[in-house]
Amino acid sequence: MSDFSFASILQTLSAGLGITILMTVVSFTVGTMLAVPLALMRTSKLRILRAPAVAVIDISRGIPPLVWLLIIYFGISPIVPLEPLPAGLIGLSIISAGYLAENFRAGIDNVHLGQKEAAAALGLTPSNQFWRIIAPQALNISIPPSASYAVALLKDTAIASIIGVADIIFLAQNEVSRGGSAVLVFSVAALLYLLVGIPLSYFSRFVDGVVRSKVVTA
Amino acid sequence: MFEHWIEWLPQLLNGLGTSLLLTACVALIGFPLGLVLGLLATAPSRLVRALVIAFIEVFRGIPLLAVIYLLYFGLPATGVTMAAFTTIVVGHSLNLGAYSSEVFRAGILHVGAGQREAAASLGITGRHAFFHVVLPQAIRAIPGPLMSMLIMVFQSTSLAFAIGVSEMTSTAFSIGSMTFEYLNVLVLAGLIYAVLCIVSARIVARVEEKLN
Amino acid sequence: MQDPRVLLDAESIKKSFKDNEVLKGVTLKVHAGEVIALIGPSGAGKSTFLRCLNYLERPTGGALSLDGQAAFVDPLKPSKTELLKLRRRVGMVFQTFNLFPHLSVVKNIVLAQKLNGLRNAKEAEDYALKLLGQVGLADKAHAKPSECSGGQQQRIAIARALSLDPELMLFDEPTSALDPEVGNDVLKVMRDLADRGMTMIVVTHEMKFAERVADRVLLLDQGGILEEGPPAQVFYNPTHERTRTFLQAVLDR
Numbered sequence: 001m002s003d004f005s006f007a008s009i010l011q012t013l014s015a016g017l018g019i020t021i022l023m024t025v026v027s028f029t030v031g032t033m034l035a036v037p038l039a040l041m042r043t044s045k046l047r048i049l050r051a052p053a054v055a056v057i058d059i060s061r062g063i064p065p066l067v068w069l070l071i072i073y074f075g076i077s078p079i080v081p082l083e084p085l086p087a088g089l090i091g092l093s094i095i096s097a098g099y100l101a102e103n104f105r106a107g108i109d110n111v112h113l114g115q116k117e118a119a120a121a122l123g124l125t126p127s128n129q130f131w132r133i134i135a136p137q138a139l140n141i142s143i144p145p146s147a148s149y150a151v152a153l154l155k156d157t158a159i160a161s162i163i164g165v166a167d168i169i170f171l172a173q174n175e176v177s178r179g180g181s182a183v184l185v186f187s188v189a190a191l192l193y194l195l196v197g198i199p200l201s202y203f204s205r206f207v208d209g210v211v212r213s214k215v216v217t218a
Numbered sequence: 219m220f221e222h223w224i225e226w227l228p229q230l231l232n233g234l235g236t237s238l239l240l241t242a243c244v245a246l247i248g249f250p251l252g253l254v255l256g257l258l259a260t261a262p263s264r265l266v267r268a269l270v271i272a273f274i275e276v277f278r279g280i281p282l283l284a285v286i287y288l289l290y291f292g293l294p295a296t297g298v299t300m301a302a303f304t305t306i307v308v309g310h311s312l313n314l315g316a317y318s319s320e321v322f323r324a325g326i327l328h329v330g331a332g333q334r335e336a337a338a339s340l341g342i343t344g345r346h347a348f349f350h351v352v353l354p355q356a357i358r359a360i361p362g363p364l365m366s367m368l369i370m371v372f373q374s375t376s377l378a379f380a381i382g383v384s385e386m387t388s389t390a391f392s393i394g395s396m397t398f399e400y401l402n403v404l405v406l407a408g409l410i411y412a413v414l415c416i417v418s419a420r421i422v423a424r425v426e427e428k429l430n
Numbered sequence: 431m432q433d434p435r436v437l438l439d440a441e442s443i444k445k446s447f448k449d450n451e452v453l454k455g456v457t458l459k460v461h462a463g464e465v466i467a468l469i470g471p472s473g474a475g476k477s478t479f480l481r482c483l484n485y486l487e488r489p490t491g492g493a494l495s496l497d498g499q500a501a502f503v504d505p506l507k508p509s510k511t512e513l514l515k516l517r518r519r520v521g522m523v524f525q526t527f528n529l530f531p532h533l534s535v536v537k538n539i540v541l542a543q544k545l546n547g548l549r550n551a552k553e554a555e556d557y558a559l560k561l562l563g564q565v566g567l568a569d570k571a572h573a574k575p576s577e578c579s580g581g582q583q584q585r586i587a588i589a590r591a592l593s594l595d596p597e598l599m600l601f602d603e604p605t606s607a608l609d610p611e612v613g614n615d616v617l618k619v620m621r622d623l624a625d626r627g628m629t630m631i632v633v634t635h636e637m638k639f640a641e642r643v644a645d646r647v648l649l650l651d652q653g654g655i656l657e658e659g660p661p662a663q664v665f666y667n668p669t670h671e672r673t674r675t676f677l678q679a680v681l682d683r
Contacts, residue, residue, distance in 0.1 A: 062412025064373035067387055071408060074394060075401030117486050118528035118587075122542035123518035123594060125510070132541065136532045158281035162380055169283055182291035190280040190288070197279040 004180040009188045012175060016168035017192055019085070023157040023167065026089050028150055031096025038097060039104035053101070060098025066159045068095055073163040088160035092153070099149055100142075107142030108134060140211045147204030151197055158193075168192050223406050226393055230407055233389030240375040240385060243307045245368055248314030255315055256322025270319075277316035283377055285309045290381050306378045314371055321363045325356035362426035369415050369422070376411070386410065437462040437497060437629050438598055443482050444491030445475070452478050454653040455492065460598070460631065465624045467640035467661070468633045470650035471676055476633045479650065480600050483631065484520045485513055496520075496597070518546055521591030525603040527583040529575035529590070536562070536571040539590045546594060554593075561589035565619050581612030585619050592623075599623070601632040637680055641665055649673055 041053035063071075073087040082090075111134050119129040161170035172189040176182045258270040277285070286309040293300060300308065329352045337347040376387040384392075390407035394400035438460040445453040452475045460466055468476045481487035483494065485508060494501040494516070501516050502508045508516075530538050539558035543549045549557060562568045565585040567578075575583055584604055591599060601620065605613035617639050624630055624643050634640055640647055640661060647664040649657040657664050657673045668674055 058416050059412055062415040063408035064376040064387070064411050066376045066379060067390075067404060067408045067411060070379075070387070070391060071401065071404045074391075075404050078400070112528070114524060114526050114528040115530065118522075118524060118530070120486060121484055121517055121520075121522040121524075122590070123514050123546050124542060125514060125545075128545050132545070133530055137530075140532065155279075155281040158283045159377070161283070169281065169287070172284075173287070176287075176291055181295060183288065183293075183295055186284055186288035186292055190276075190284050193281060193284065194276065194279045198275065201279070 004175070004184070006184065006188065009175060009180060009185055010192075013168050013171050013185075013188055013192055016166060016171040017196070019165060019167045020154065020157050020193075021196065023085075023088060023092055023160060023165070024150065024154045027092035027096045027157070028100075028153055030089070030093035031100050032146075034093065034097035035100035035104055038101035039108065042101060042105045043108045057098045057101050057105075060094050061102065065091070065095050065156055066162060069159060069163050084160070084164040085166075087163060088157070088165045092157060092160065095156070096149070096153060100146060103142045103145045103149065104138065106145075107138035107140075110141050111137045143211050144204065144208035147207050148201065151201045151204060154197055154200065155193060222397075222399060222402060226390075226403055226406065229389055229393060230386055230403075230410060233384060233386035233407075234410060236383065236385040237372065237375045237378075237387075240303070240306055240310070240378060240383070241368065241372045244310040244314055244371050244375070247307065247311035248371070249318055249364065251311060251315030252318030253322050255319035256326065259319060259323050260326055274316045274319055277312055282309060282313050282374060283380060285313060286377060286381060302378070302381045302383045305381060306375065306383055310371060310374065314367065318364060318367055321360050321367070322356070325360040326352060328359050329355045358429070361429070362422060365422040365425070366419070369418055373411060373415060435462045435497070436460070437464075438483070438631075439495040439498075440483060440492065441494070442492040443479060443489050443494075445478055445482055445487060446490045452653050453482065453489070456650070456653075456655055457492075458648065458655075460629060462597075462629055463627045464629055464646065465644045466631045467644035467647045468631060468650060469635070469637070469640060469647060469676075470656070471679075474650040475653045476650050477602050480602050480631060480633050483598075483600055484517050484522055486522070518594050519596055520598045520600060521594060521596035522600045523584070523587050523591050523602065523604050525606050527575075527580070527587045527607075529583050529587055531575050533575075534571070535567070535573050535575060535578065535586050538575065538586065539593045542590070543593050548594060558589070558593060561592055562586070564592075564622075565589045566615075579612065580608050581615050584608065584616045588616070588619055588623070598629045598631070601630065601634070603633050603635065605634070605636060635680070637665070637677075649676065651676070 038053050038057060041049040042057065044050050044053075069088060069091040072091045073082065073084060076082065077087060115133050115137065116129055119133040124132065157167060158169045161167050161173065164170065168189050172185045175185045255270055255274060258266055259274070261267055261270075286305060289300065289309050290302065290305045333351055333355065334347060337343070337351040342351065375385055378385045379387040379391060382388065386407050390403045391400075393403045397403070436459050438458070440456065440458045442455040442457050443453055444451070444455050456475070456479050458466070468480065470476050478487055482489045482492075488508070489505065491506075493505045496516070496519060502512050529535075530541070533541065536555060536558045539561060540551070540554045543554040543557065544551060548554070559568060559571055562571055565588055567582055567585055567589070570578055570582060570586070575586070578586065588604075604620070605616050608616065613636070617636065620630070620632070620639075621643050632640075632644070642661075644661055647657075647659065647661050648655055649664060649668075651672060657668050657670055664673065665677065668677070
């Protein structure tokens with residue numbers, strides 16, 4: 001006889017919480033590592049660097065997240081065998097990369113033009129102008145939207161349940177198919193997301209407040 | 219590869235029609251809901267504000283997929299049964315309402331106290347000040363973000379796949395399961411989404427530029 | 431007596447933005463130690479001309495020499511090295527200060543000295559503190575720019591520009607973004623600098639400052655020099671009717 005009490009459901013779904021957080025952390029980290037070079041190319045003066053970056057960012061953002069995961073899991077895994085979790089991580093990293101690259105690009109573009117001019121007037125070389133003056137401020141500008149993206153990403157990872165990643169939602173569906181009350185089970189699932197998401201979003205608002213004094217924006 | 223694309227295109231476009239219909243229904247319900255929530259979030263009553271903000275925080279905090287499953291699998295137990303299509307519209311609308319309320323609220327707050335004071339100094343107060351001075355200005359500041367949200371809604375209608383509404387993603391997937399050409403057909407569907415999203419995002423950016 | 435050495439020679443500087451000709455060939459020779467005030471109605475091209483002098487704006491015609499040496503082999507195609515060399519010799523102060531908000535006050539002043547290999551870290555910091563003392567803000571060394579008032583930020587910006595020991599200082603409406611009382615603190619720092627013999631070109635709307643501190647006043651109008659001479663002559667005995675109209679409009683404000 002299965003036990004479908006609140007406590008028991010909470011315990012079962014908590015096992016998926018780890019996977020949900022793992023997906024969020026890994027795809028955010030990998031996404032950031034891909035996004036930085038993309039944003040640098042995107043803001044380059046050279047067309048041969050800019051054009052491919054624009055294409056990659058557009059495609060990454062233009063294809064819906066679920067379709068990305070389906071393409072990778074059902075489309076590519078017959079060619080290169082992939083378990084659901086790595087397939088989900090790859091897809092979510094691609095999506096994060098596009099989104100975060102756009103954040104960083106906006107950060108770079110939004111540093112006040114006067115900053116570059118002041119650096120140039122002080123005889124700084126173009127590369128010093130960028131790395132010493134523009135980049136640190138661009139980073140500050142893009143931290144708050146990146147932090148709120150982390151919250152959005154946490155929720156977006158739920159779609160990985162569709163390709164069979166055993167996250168909170170996947171386990172919730174399991175519980176329901178074993179006879180648990182759908183209202184109760186999915187409410188518990190929602191609660192788990194709120195438990196992680198609300199502190200995370202308060203943290204991102206706090207970061208926003210801290211960062212604001214450190215930049216002059218256009 | 220491409221000869222299949224032409225073969226599949228009619229079916230996919232048919233699915234796209236459903237995706238767009240879903241998007242339109244969601245916009246028609248979700249945006250008015252967002253406006254109401256945005257207004258209530260600036261209401262004088264603290265209780266109303268607290269309830270509205272709790273609603274917004276909850277819907278912004280849980281995955282849309284969880285909302286959809288809750289409605290689709292949970293509601294029948296309470297005696298309410300909705301078709302899959304309706305479930306998607308309701309779930310997305312609640313979600314869009316919560317997200318767009320922030321835009322409406324910011325738009326209203328953006329029309330500063332100065333405008334309200336100027337209206338008051340002319341003897342225009344309360345409801346009249348709101349509808350004739352504040353709202354028209356607030357509405358002008360928000361089409362850009364709302365259009366971007368609409369593009370997001372269009373993309374996330376693909377979640378309807380999860381409960382079997384035959385929109386474009388589901389259509390592509392079922393073509394894939396019949397032909398075993400998953401990669402080919404899903405890439406085609408993905409490109410159709412991408413082209414529509416990229417083009418409309420460019421248009422939105424252009425419009426925003428003009429408005430500023 | 432003025433040093434007869436010509437420090438800056440700007441020969442027929444032209445600048446067009448697309449079809450719009452903003453500077454129609456402005457020529458200016460500045461002697462070492464001289465203070466020039468650039469005045470004129472808005473849109474006359476004052477700031478554009480000033481910005482052409484350190485190539486923040488790239489002129490579309492004309493030539494620059496410093497100390498009798500051409501700054502560029504080809505003024506239309508400046509090389510990176512030529513640009514850096516020019517900018518290290520010419521300091522600039524902006525209307526909006528443009529301090530680096532992510533760096534402390536002292537680091538704002540240290541940075542360019544170090545990156546240009548002028549001084550090592552210790553010397554650069556000592557020099558920065560000395561310059562801060564000169565502008566009366568030694569106590570702000572470890573503050574962030576956002577913790578300083580506008581007037582203080584502008585004095586810090588002057589100290590920053592001085593950190594490379596420039597031979598010529600350019601000021602682009604340094605007090606326009608400031609309240610008058612705060613602006614006076616900035617003007618005092620500039621006057622001290624002039625008294626110590628710094629060569630300066632100042633775009634300004636402060637006619638009193640121009641009259642008291644400048645050796646020469648240039649009135650720019652519609653992209654060219656309309657009137658040029660010692661303050662007494664330009665302000666009290668101008669040759670052009672337009673100069674009179676402009677001065678009248680400024681005084682009426």
